[in-house]
Amino acid sequence: MTNKKELNEMVLLKEIEYNNKLYHKGQPEISDAEFDALAKNVSEKLSFENVAELKNPQTHHFPMLSLAKAYTLEDLTKFIKQVKNQTDEDIIEVVLEPKIDGIGLNCCYVDGVFVSALTRGDGVVGENITEMIKQCIPKYLPLQIKDAPGVWEVRGEVFITHKKFEQIRKQESYSNSRNTIAGCARSPKASATHSKQGAQLKHASIVFYEVLSQNWPQGAELTTTEKLAWLKKNNFTANFSHKNTVTNAEELHHTIQGFKNQLKYFVCEIENNSQGASAHLSNIPQDGVVVKLNTANSKKILGCTAKYPKWAVAFKWNEPGVKTTVERISYTIGRTGGITPVAKIAPVIIDGTKINKVTLNNLNYLKKLDVRLKDSVLVIKAGQIIPQILKVLTHERDGSSQPVDIQKSLLQQNMSIAFVNGEWVSTDCEAIQEQKIRHYAKTLKIVGLGPALIKQLVGDGSVTNAFDLYNLTPDQLVKYINIGPKTALQVVSNIQKTRSCAFQKWVVACGIPNIGPQTAKILTHYIPSVEALLNFQNQPPFDAILGNVTTQQLLSWVLANQQLLENFKHFTFTQLDQLQSEGSLYGYHFVITGRFKTLKRKQLETQIEGLGGTIQAKINKKTRYLLVGALAHSPKASGASESKLSRGKLLELQILTEAETLDFLTQKNN
DNA sequence: CGAAAATGGATAGCTATAGC
DNA sequence: GCTATAGCTATCCATTTTCG
Incomplete structure (x- = not known):
């Protein structure tokens, strides 16, 4: 299999080709220095191999698949x-x-x-x-x-x-x-x-x-x-x-x-x-x-x-993965009260990076995998990024090994828990509150309001729900660790700006169970305001639109948050443009991977959505275009995702480099 | 003024829910 | 049964601000 670095370099090659063509046409888009920098990133060997590959391509009469x-x-x-x-x-x-x-x-x-x-x-x-x-x-x-x-x-x-x-x-x-x-x-x-x-x-x-x-x-x-x-x-x-x-x-x-x-x-x-x-x-x-x-x-x-x-x-014969041992199992709490176990492992280096922790996804996964303290495990990096336990080497256990007693283990770590609907959940209000505020800040992109500040704000009771954020003053904020006058002003200003955000985004930020960007789009079509949300119980049945479970969860969320909704009633949220169906990209689905040089990923998404296109997180059969940014995040980690690139190739998507993307958007704008 | 801290963005995979 | 969305996870690095 081609590795990620090579694929990234292949994209770079395409960029180089494109810029080379423009240069010879007399319309260079980048300076000579930039071009040299681009070319320098491609190893001699690879460019040579790829040129060779481009010279004699030929189609197989029967697809030559690989094996599971x-x-x-x-x-x-x-x-x-x-x-x-x-x-x-x-x-x-x-x-x-x-x-x-x-x-x-x-x-x-x-x-x-x-x-x-x-x-x-x-x-x-x-x-x-x-x-x-x-x-x-x-x-x-x-x-x-x-x-x-x-x-x-x-x-x-x-x-x-x-x-x-x-x-x-x-x-x-x-x-x-x-x-x-x-x-x-x-x-x-x-x-x-x-x-x-x-x-x-x-x-x-x-x-x-x-x-x-x-x-x-x-x-x-x-x-x-x-x-x-x-x-x-x-x-x-x-x-x-x-x-x-x-x-x-x-x-x-x-x-x-x-x-x-x-x-x-x-x-x-x-x-x-x-x-x-x-x-x-x-x-x-x-x-x-x-x-x-x-x-x-x-x-x-x-x-x-x-x-x-x-x-x-x-x-x-040989499983991939690096052998290490499990030292501890700790737990994190999500904004819904869900508990995620995490295995602390003896540090190992994989692909040049040091791995300390591996997620165990959820308590059921922990039970099913039956990973125990001191177990030998094989660890890989899925997609060359996310650490994952591939296998527990059970034959290396000694006789004393016991399965993790989840309840005991949670209590040992001083967690307040309850057994609800067949699974353990956290009842730690402060931790859950913290996660809810984090989600709010992240969804509405409140710059400066990150985990460290949120922890302090929730910790001393200054913020117990999203509405409290709007009463914060710069004077109040500078008291916290690592918050200077500049940050304080910015944070407060950025919080206040969200008073007029899109209603649809705000609904997502509220963190109602099972309601993310897609569902919120549908929901806010029928329920366009805070007032409408307050009166939700009087609406015609939504089961058919949102599904039974989601509707019930929405209903109980609304009932539990009456006061919060009352507080937000007077905000002047805006509606997202409904006329996107007239855009030139209407009906086309896009997936973006990698990092772009000339514009932020968010800006690119906004542009495409503005033209009526749809942005998807992962490739599926609706996907028409794969936009690939070649700019590396760092010398070590490359920009584009290998899985997206290979899947994109397999499904014969239109794969556009950054330069081609910009061209494409200019065309579609006219 | 250099070091330290906080933040943001990108990435894959697991599970539950929902819809066809 | 298959596909999609949502909501979690860890790690890296670059960028920006604050600390000392």
């Missing part, structure tokens, strides 16, 4: 359950193959004649590396296949054996064999017979595992084992395989373990039939086992998601 990954028995259980659900089969035929760690290769044949070899690329478009493969490792590549009318694709993995990699490593410093292969195969120099890359590529081998076609001789697709046999018959080196039948996940897990233990004894004919040389499988880089269903019919029924075939899973 599994690490545990539980993961396998999910897989088996899905298979059983959809196929109605109790006895499942599976085929196991070593998961070779190299680069995917897709060889295309037309009417039985070899035409091209592509890398996997993003699964839809790969890079044409036909010449490199033909010149450097032709012995693995049959130039003809029999009885194959039309388009056929044969797929395999290009890799270097451990032994050969050690030899190469003596001369050149490559970090691992997979990257070596990827780098050499894509290098434009590889085709020159005497180049360094070409020489190294000659050490590579290929093992094949798949053949695809729409013109099967008997009209029906072959089974997995038949495909492997077909490959052999047509002089491809087929992957080593083992067929078995299983009835449940435990049996599959057992089969996999057996397969793993046996692997070192097996020999694979990697030097192709003509030479007869072979290698122990243990000499081939591999990181797991691929489990495939055997029958073509089952595969057809299960089909594929956008990312993976549902009829296969890659069981990996």
